[in-house]
Amino acid sequence: MEQSWKQAKAVFAAALAAPLAWLVVFFVAPMVIVWAFSFGQNQGLTEIAISGTFHNYARAIAPLYLQIFLKSAWVAGLTTALCLVLGFPVALAITFAADRAKTWLLLLIMLPFWTNLLIRTYALIAVLRTEGYVNMGLEWLWKGGGALAALVGLKPLGAFQPLELLHNNFAVVLGLVYVHLPFMVLPLYAALDRLDRSLLEASLDLGAGHLRTLLRVVVPLALPGIASGVLITFIPALGAYLTPDLLGGPDSQMIANVIERQFKRANDWPFGAALSFVLMYLTFIAVAIQAVLAKRTPEARG
C-alpha cells in the first residue's frame, strides 16, 4: 500500500493532472488576477491599469476601513465564542448518547446544510421581524398576563411594545451563530468521540466529580478539536456576507459587505481587491496561530 509516487510517476501525473488543471484555471488564475488588480487603479469605467501602486492597501488600512475590519473580527469572535459555549455541551451530549440516537442527532445537526442559506436567512427574518413569530408569541403572553392581572385586580399592563430584533448587531450575531453552529459541533464531536472512555472512568475512579473530570480531563484532551472548531467557525464568520446584509442594520456591515460594494456599486475593483487580500492575510494569520497552538498541545491519544 505504501507505494511511493516515485515508482509510478506516469500514473501519479495522470491522476494529478485533471484536478491540478482545474485548480490552476478556476482558483489560482482568478486569484492572481484579483491580486494584480489590487496594485492597480481605475482608468475610465472598465479599464484597470496595473501600476504597482500600494495606494489601495494604504486606503484599506485607513481608520475608516480598519474599524470595519476590527468590527468584523469582533463579530466573528463573538460568534465563535457563542458557538463554542453552545456547541460543546451539544457535542458532549451526542458523544454520550446511545449509538442509535447518535446517528439521528448528528443528522439533526447537519440538516440545516440541506437548505439554502438564503432561505434559512429569510426564515430567520420571519421569526425576528416586528410582526414575527417571537414578537407574536411575546404579545400573546403579554395579553394573557394582562388578562390575568385584570382578573386579580391589578392595573392593566398597557399596550404591547414589540421588541426590535431585526436589523441590528444582535440579529447579525444570532444569524451567524445559527449558521455556524454545525461547523463547531462537528469537529468537537469528532474530538470527543475519539476520547478514550477509560480516561474519564479513571478520573472518576480516582475520586474526581464530573465537573473536575470535564475541566481537567475532557477539555484539555479535546483541545485540538476545540482549536479546529474555533478556526473553522471563525474564518467563514469573518468573511460573512449574506447574514449581515440581510439581518444587519446600517451599523452592522462587515468587511465582506464593503468588498461587495466596491466590486459592484462603487465599481472600484482595485480597492475591493486590496480589501479582499487584507482579509485573506488576516485569515492566514489565524490559521498560522492555530497551527502553532496545535503543535504545542499534546496529541489527544489514549
Added chain:
Amino acid sequence: MSQAKPIITFENVTKRFGKLAAVDDVSLTVNEGEFFALLGPSGCGKTTLLRMLAGFEVPTEGRILIDGQDVSNTPPNKRPINMVFQSYAVFPHMTVADNVAYGLVVDKVAKAERDRRVEEALSLVQLDGLGGRKPDQLSGGQRQRVALARALVKRPRVLLLDEPLSALDAKLRAQMRTELCTLQEKVGITFIMVTHDQDEALALASRCAVMNKGVLQQVASPNDLYEFPSSRFVADFIGQVNLFEGVLAVDEQDHAVIRAPDLPVDLFLDHGVTGARGATLWAAIRPEKIELHKKTGETPPNLGDAPAGTNAVAGVIRHEAYLGGSSTYEVEIAGGRRIKVQRSNLTRWDQEDFALGETVWLCWHACSPAVLLS
C-alpha cells in the same frame, strides 16, 4: 491472613444488559489481604463484575458490600477502591507526577504531603526520577507502573486490576507477574484481578473464581482448581485435560470403577464416588499424570495401585511437540481416541524413545483421575 476477614461481599448479584444476563446470581466473598483472581473466557461476565465493584455499572439485582456497607448505588468517586485499567488510562496531557498526584489533589491533600506521597508511590513501582516525563515518553510497562502508582497512592482498601498483563510482551509479562506479587505483599492491600489467562491467575492469585456465561463455576485456591475441579468446564478451562465420559460400574467405600466407552480398559479409582451407580459421569486426567512407557511386550506396566487390566492402555504416538523442558504427545489408542500426555524430559536423550509412530503404553495411578458429576 490467619483469620479471614471479609472485605468484599457480592450477594446474589445479577447484571442484565437488555435480556442478556452478563452476571447471573453471583455470590462471592473476598477476604482482606487476598490476591483474588476472577478468571474466565472473554464474555463470561468477569469484567462486568469488576466494573460493578468499581461503580461503573449498577447491579440489576443483589447487593455489593465493602466492609459490610452496601455500596451498590455508590458512585465510583465515593468508593474506597481504585482501579488499574486494561488500557492503563494514564492521562496523556499530564506528567507522570501529575498523574499520580491527581487523586490526592481531588482529596485536597496538602502540597508537601502530596509531593512526598507521590514520590513514595513512584519509588514503590520503581519509577524514581521519572515524575517529569510525559506518558508518551514511557514504554508500555512504565505506563502500567504509573497506573499502579496512581491507584496505590490513594491507599485504597481494594485495588482492582483489569487484565493487568495482557498488553505486555511475554518477557515483561513474566517480570510484572513477579513484581505484582511482591508489590501486593509489600502494600498489604487486597488485590482483585480480572484475567482470561489461567497461567496468570494460577501464578498470582491466592484464590480464584472461575466464571462462565455469567455464572460462578468454582471458587478455590489455584491448587484446588487444578487438582479438584468441580466441573468439566473448570477442568477444561484450567490447563489441559483428558475427559472420559462413562458410567459408574463399581462404587465401594475404598474404590470405584468407571467404564468409559472411549477406553478399552476400566478406570480404577482408589476412592469411592458419591453418585448413583449407572449414572453418567466424567473422569478427568491431566496429561502430566499419565505415564508413557516404551512398549516392549504384551504385559502392561502396573503401577501397583490398581488391579491388572485397568489404568493402562496401549497406543501409537500420532503427534509430538517438543517444548524443551517437557514434551507433549497425542497418543491414539484402540478405538481411535487420542489421549494427551505430557512428559518431562528428565535426561538429555530419553525423548528419543518416543518418536512419532512409536507404540507405547499409557498408564496412570488410581488417584490421578478426578471424577466430575457435571
